[in-house]
Structure formats: C-alpha cells, structure tokens
Amino acid sequence: MTHNNSNGTRALVLAAAVLLLIGSRLAGAQTPLDDTAASISRTAEGRPDLSGIWQSFTTANWNILAHSAETGPHDGLMGVWSAQRGGLSIVEGNEIPYLPWAAEKQKENYANRMVINVTNDPSRFDTGDPEIQCFRAGVPRANYMPFPFQIVQTPEQVFMIYEYKGAYREINMDSDSLAPNDTWMGWSNGRWEGDTLVVDVTGFNGYTWFDRTGNFHSEALHVVERWTPLSPYHVRYEATIEDPNVFTRPWTMSFTLYKHIDPSAQLIEFNCVPFAEELMYEPLGLFGR
Amino acid sequence: MQVLGQDEPPPSALINQGTEEVVEAARAASIRSGEETFAYFEGEVDEALAKAIERVWDPERPRTPSPRTPWGDPDLRGFWVNGTYTPLERPVALAEKPLYSIQEAIEVFQGDVLRDAAVDPATVHYDWTEFGMDNWQSPIPPSRRTSLIFDPPDGRIPPLTAAGRERWEAQARRDTLHSRHPTERCIVGSEGPPRVPFIQQIGESHIIQTPDYLVVIRQSNNDVRVIPLDGRPHPPESVRAWLGVARGHWEGDTLVIETTNFHEDRTWVRPRGLGGNLHLIERLTRVAEDLVLYEATLTDPTTWEAPWTYEIPWPRMDPPGIFEWACHEHNYGIINVVRGAQVRAEEYEAQSAD
Numbered sequence: 001m002t003h004n005n006s007n008g009t010r011a012l013v014l015a016a017a018v019l020l021l022i023g024s025r026l027a028g029a030q031t032p033l034d035d036t037a038a039s040i041s042r043t044a045e046g047r048p049d050l051s052g053i054w055q056s057f058t059t060a061n062w063n064i065l066a067h068s069a070e071t072g073p074h075d076g077l078m079g080v081w082s083a084q085r086g087g088l089s090i091v092e093g094n095e096i097p098y099l100p101w102a103a104e105k106q107k108e109n110y111a112n113r114m115v116i117n118v119t120n121d122p123s124r125f126d127t128g129d130p131e132i133q134c135f136r137a138g139v140p141r142a143n144y145m146p147f148p149f150q151i152v153q154t155p156e157q158v159f160m161i162y163e164y165k166g167a168y169r170e171i172n173m174d175s176d177s178l179a180p181n182d183t184w185m186g187w188s189n190g191r192w193e194g195d196t197l198v199v200d201v202t203g204f205n206g207y208t209w210f211d212r213t214g215n216f217h218s219e220a221l222h223v224v225e226r227w228t229p230l231s232p233y234h235v236r237y238e239a240t241i242e243d244p245n246v247f248t249r250p251w252t253m254s255f256t257l258y259k260h261i262d263p264s265a266q267l268i269e270f271n272c273v274p275f276a277e278e279l280m281y282e283p284l285g286l287f288g289r
Numbered sequence: 290m291q292v293l294g295q296d297e298p299p300p301s302a303l304i305n306q307g308t309e310e311v312v313e314a315a316r317a318a319s320i321r322s323g324e325e326t327f328a329y330f331e332g333e334v335d336e337a338l339a340k341a342i343e344r345v346w347d348p349e350r351p352r353t354p355s356p357r358t359p360w361g362d363p364d365l366r367g368f369w370v371n372g373t374y375t376p377l378e379r380p381v382a383l384a385e386k387p388l389y390s391i392q393e394a395i396e397v398f399q400g401d402v403l404r405d406a407a408v409d410p411a412t413v414h415y416d417w418t419e420f421g422m423d424n425w426q427s428p429i430p431p432s433r434r435t436s437l438i439f440d441p442p443d444g445r446i447p448p449l450t451a452a453g454r455e456r457w458e459a460q461a462r463r464d465t466l467h468s469r470h471p472t473e474r475c476i477v478g479s480e481g482p483p484r485v486p487f488i489q490q491i492g493e494s495h496i497i498q499t500p501d502y503l504v505v506i507r508q509s510n511n512d513v514r515v516i517p518l519d520g521r522p523h524p525p526e527s528v529r530a531w532l533g534v535a536r537g538h539w540e541g542d543t544l545v546i547e548t549t550n551f552h553e554d555r556t557w558v559r560p561r562g563l564g565g566n567l568h569l570i571e572r573l574t575r576v577a578e579d580l581v582l583y584e585a586t587l588t589d590p591t592t593w594e595a596p597w598t599y600e601i602p603w604p605r606m607d608p609p610g611i612f613e614w615a616c617h618e619h620n621y622g623i624i625n626v627v628r629g630a631q632v633r634a635e636e637y638e639a640q641s642a643d
Contacts, residue, residue, distance in 0.1 A: 135618045152499060159497060268528060274554075281466055288465050
C-alpha cells in the first residue's frame with residue numbers, strides 16, 4: 001500500500017463517509033404527517049371518522065384537580081414505583097362544586113380510598129376506589145385513565161373499547177332510547193352537531209369515582225360529552241357533569257386525546273381481575289383454609 | 290350440581306348436592322310438579338317447535354353466496370346465538386352415524402325441547418316462571434349432526450396425552466379460589482374462545498365489522514375480542530391474554546380467525562384438560578340470511594393426541610342485543626361458592642373423623 005497523497009485520500013474517504021451517512025438518513029426519513037383539520041378522515045356520510053386507538057396524557061386518573069408530584073402508597077416497599085406525577089386540573093376552574101354533605105363525603109372517600117372491605121352482603125357498599133378492585137371505571141373516567149382505548153365507528157353505532165379491563169361502551173346514534181337498567185358504564189346516546197360527536201350518558205349505578213382521590217357522584221349522574229376532532233390525530237374532549245344529589249351546579253372537564261399512529265398499535269389485554277384477587281379475597285380466607 | 294365423577298369424593302369437593310335423597314326432598318317440598326311447570330310453557334313450546342322444524346341445519350345442503358357489506362366483504366354483522374341441543378361429542382352408540390335424516394333430526398329436537406321445557410322443581414333455583422331462557426326459547430334450529438364434532442370421524446375428542454391427563458386432574462374444582470374456573474372468578478366468560486356451547490342463556494354475541502376489524506362482543510362476561518384483518522402478525526409468546534390474541538383474514542366467504550398466545554393459567558370448563566398452549570382456528574361463514582356457521586379446530590399436542598374440529602350454526606337474534614355484564618363487580622358467587630365448598634369439606638372431614 002502506498003502512502004502517497006495519504007491526506008487527500010483520507011479526506012476523500014471521510015467525505016464519502018459523511019455523504020453516505022447523510023444519504024442513509026434521507027433514505028430512512030419519514031414523510032411528515034398531515035395533521036391539518038382539512039385532512040380529518042370522514043365516513044361515507046361525511047362525518048368525522050373517529051376510528052382508531054386514542055389516549056389522553058393527563059394525570060387526571062390520580063386527581064382531576066391540580067396537584068403536585070407526591071409520594072405514593074407503601075413507599076417504604078415500592079419507592080418511586082408508586083409515586084405520582086404532578087399535573088394541572090382537567091376541571092374548568094379547578095373546583096368541584098360539591099354540596100356541603102358531598103364535600104365531607106369526598107374527604108371520607110379520600111381517607112378510605114385504599115380500604116377494601118369485600119362482603120357478600122349486597123346491601124353493603126364496599127369502600128375504596130373501585131379501580132383498586134378492577135371494577136369498571138365508568139364515564140368520563142374511562143376516557144382519561146392511563147390506558148389506550150379503541151374507537152370502532154359504524155354509521156349506526158360508535159363502539160369504544162377500553163384497554164383497562166376490556167370494558168366497552170356502545171354509543172347509540174340518533175337514538176332517544178332510555179337506559180334499560182343501571183350500569184357501570186352508563187347508557188350512551190349520540191348525535192353529530194357539525195363535526196362534534198355529542199354523547200348523552202345516563203343510567204349510571206352511582207358506584208364509580210372520578211379519580212383516585214375520592215371525587216364521586218350518585219346514580220343521578222348525567223354526563224354530556226363532546227368529542228371534536230382537531231386533526232386526524234387529535235380530539236378535543238369535553239364533558240359536562242350534572243348530579244343534583246351531589247353538586248350545586250353543572251361543571252365541565254376537558255383535555256386532548258392523541259391518536260396512536262404506529263401501524264402495530266393495538267390494545268394489549270389488561271384483565272386486572274387476577275391482580276385484585278389477593279387484596280379482595282385473601283382476607284376472606286378464599287385462598288385456602 | 291353433579292357429584293364429580295368419583296365414588297369417594299375428595300374432602301374438598303362440593304358434595305351431597307346431587308344425592309337422590311336431597312333431590313327427592315326438594316321435589317316433595319316444591320309447590321309445583323314437573324307436569325305443572327311444563328303445562329305453563331306448553332303453548333310456547335308448540336309455537337317454537339313449529340318454527341324450528343322449518344329450519345333444520347343440514348351441513349350437506351349447498352350454500353348460497355354470503356350477503357356483502359357496503360364495502361364488499363362478506364357480512365357477518367349482527368346478533369347471533371351460540372346454542373344447541375346437539376351434544377359436543379357423539380354418543381358412542383352413534384359412532385358410525387354422523388348425520389340424522391331430516392325427520393330424525395326433527396324428532397330428536399322435539400324430544401330435547403320437551404325434556405328441557407319440563408322443569409324438574411328440584412333443579413330450579415330461580416322462580417321457574419321468570420327464568421325463561423331455555424334453548425328452545427331462542428331461534429336455535431334442529432340439526433342433522435349427531436354431534437358438533439365431525440373430525441375425528443367418530444365425533445369424539447381425541448385421547449388426552451399424559452400431560453393433558455395431569456392437567457385434567459389438576460383442574461378439579463375444590464375449596465380454594467385458584468381451583469375455581471376463570472369463569473367463576475369472572476376473569477373470562479363461559480365460552481372460550483372457542484365457542485363451546487355452555488348454558489343456554491349466555492350464548493349471545495354481537496359482531497361488528499369494518500374493513501379493518503372484526504369485533505365480537507359476548508354477553509357472557511362482556512368479553513370483547515378485537516380482531517385485526519390487516520395481516521399483522523401475532524405478538525411474541527411473551528405477550529399472553531386470557532382470551533388469546535386473534536388475527537383474522539378472509540378466505541372466500543369465510544373469515545378465518547387464528548388465535549394463539551393464551552394465558553399460561555387459562556383453563557376451560559369445556560373442554561377440560563386444555564391449558565394455554567391452544568392453537569385455535571375458527572371459521573365464520575354467513576350461510577343464510579339468518580344463520581352464521583361457526584367452525585373451530587383445536588390443536589394442542591400437549592393436551593390431545595390429535596386436533597379436533599366441530600361446527601355449530603348460529604341463528605340470528607333480534608335486538609335488544611347485549612347488556613352490560615359486570616361479572617366481577619361484586620362477585621358474590623365466588624365468595625359463596627368457595628366458602629360453601631370449605632364448609633362442605635369441613636363437614637366431610639368431621640364425618641370421616643367420626
């Protein structure tokens with residue numbers, strides 16, 4: 001091997017390497033997403049098509065009001081694993097207008113949020129956050145849990161399937177049907193107002209909470225949701241909450257939903273019943289005599 | 290309740306529920322006889338039979354092309370009932386007879402319906418006038434098949450392997466939570482996948498379809514299966530699910546669903562002995578306006594010596610469709626069943642000690 005003109009050769013090799021590098025980055029470059037409102041996908045009927053996998057990224061499941069980061073439960077065992085992020089409020093005005101009795105009840109809920117007393121007496125109401133026991137999250141909480149959910153839209157119905165527990169809702173479109181019974185996820189009737197899906201939800205059984213801090217409602221809960229796409233990948237979610245048994249006036253929460261865009265995006269089964277069984281049933285002696 | 294098929298029940302089995310003395314005492318105490326309960330339903334039974342015998346399921350009849358969705362796929366949408374009087378396995382006496390004639394099929398069906406409608410007061414634990422969800426009260430048709438299983442040709446589940454036999458024994462239900470089936474714990478509904486008919490009133494499902502997904506929502510436990518149709522692969526074996534992970538594709542008029550990745554602890558009421566290694570192929574074909582044919586092939590060389598295949602016709606069901614089934618939310622059943630088994634076990638031990 002000769003070393004004539006070695007500096008020039010080296011410079012050429014270096015330049016070639018740099019060009020190769022740039023070329024490969026260009027070849028691997030992704031096409032930017034078109035996230036303008038004009039490119040919102042639409043159904044044959046011209047309505048926005050909300051089909052896809054969505055998720056919110058607030059800390060509202062922990063506390064729908066503004067809160068700092070804080071130590072979590074059993075920190076002596078779990079350290080930072082159980083700690084919670086801080087977050088801003090999803091509630092407009094950062095205030096829940098409780099009736100006086102309800103404000104006291106929320107404090108009681110908070111104090112007992114991890115107290116689980118499972119009984120087989122149907123006249124008693126178990127305490128604690130229903131989420132700890134893997135009970136259904138209800139509406140609107142299911143929409144701001146830290147899990148994705150999938151919307152499958154047909155002209156007659158919109159289905160929402162939540163990764164948390166595989167719970168689902170059927171939104172009956174253009175229907176004034178009444179709830180046939182009280183349920184955890186409520187009874188949803190929907191209609192389009194322009195590009196906004198307005199969903200009227202009633203028929204709740206009153207057992208769900210709004211978050212892990214014990215914010216609650218009764219079976220008279222009435223939720224009106226507004227789902228407005230801002231782009232193919234963003235939906236603005238608003239929910240107006242009414243419950244004359246618990247609140248002095250209606251109040252509203254809102255946040256943004258983001259679409260999962262990886263082609264491989266999918267709900268991964270989160271069947272939490274086995275995760276709750278020791279907490280729920282071991283004290284009853286069901287694990288063995 | 291059946292005594293588990295042993296002469297000497299183990300101490301922790303649910304015992305004495307089905308002894309003849311207990312049953313006779315219940316009959317004597319009942320305010321109504323079996324004949325009276327049947328008389329209550331007789332008009333309905335006649336009407337149901339008249340409709341059913343017009344729609345005998347005949348696997349040999351030629352199929353018509355499937356109706357299509359607006360976007361051109363075969364149309365499986367709607368509410369469908371997974372129910373039947375046909376046994377899963379063929380009675381040994383009928384080993385050489387996979388199919389009845391149409392007339393025989395009708396006669397067998399009538400016999401099954403009459404037996405079902407004649408309620409034995411000893412076995413009813415709801416008010417018998419309210420628990421009106423017998424199979425004959427749904428649009429299930431008589432069938433020419435003598436068993437749901439048609440492969441192997443003798444219509445019976447192939448023999449268990451040694452590992453399968455061990456698992457069968459281990460799956461005996463006892464007096465602990467973890468020995469109970471996932472259905473009793475409200476982890477999954479009572480029918481798979483695969484959809485082996487269980488008890489009659491919970492065999493309904495709702496099929497929703499788009500070009501990219503087939504979604505099946507079941508009444509039992511409200512289990513939801515979201516099945517992508519875009520050809521994506523299954524996840525690796527390290528991702529498991531109680532309902533398995535399903536992928537679907539079209540073969541002509543048939544949707545073929547391949548399900549793997551079952552949870553390691555998954556067990557089934559039927560078929561017993563199966564564990565999480567199941568490789569399941571299901572096929573859905575719309576064979577008539579009001580009928581979807583469901584076929585399933587179960588393969589697990591760690592459980593059975595050979596795969597087996599069965600089919601069951603699903604008639605269309607009228608709305609209203611599926612209701613919320615919040616099984617785990619206040620599942621008093623599991624508490625009472627396990628505590629009851631513990632009490633029985635203690636009684637049995639006390640008796641044995643005497």
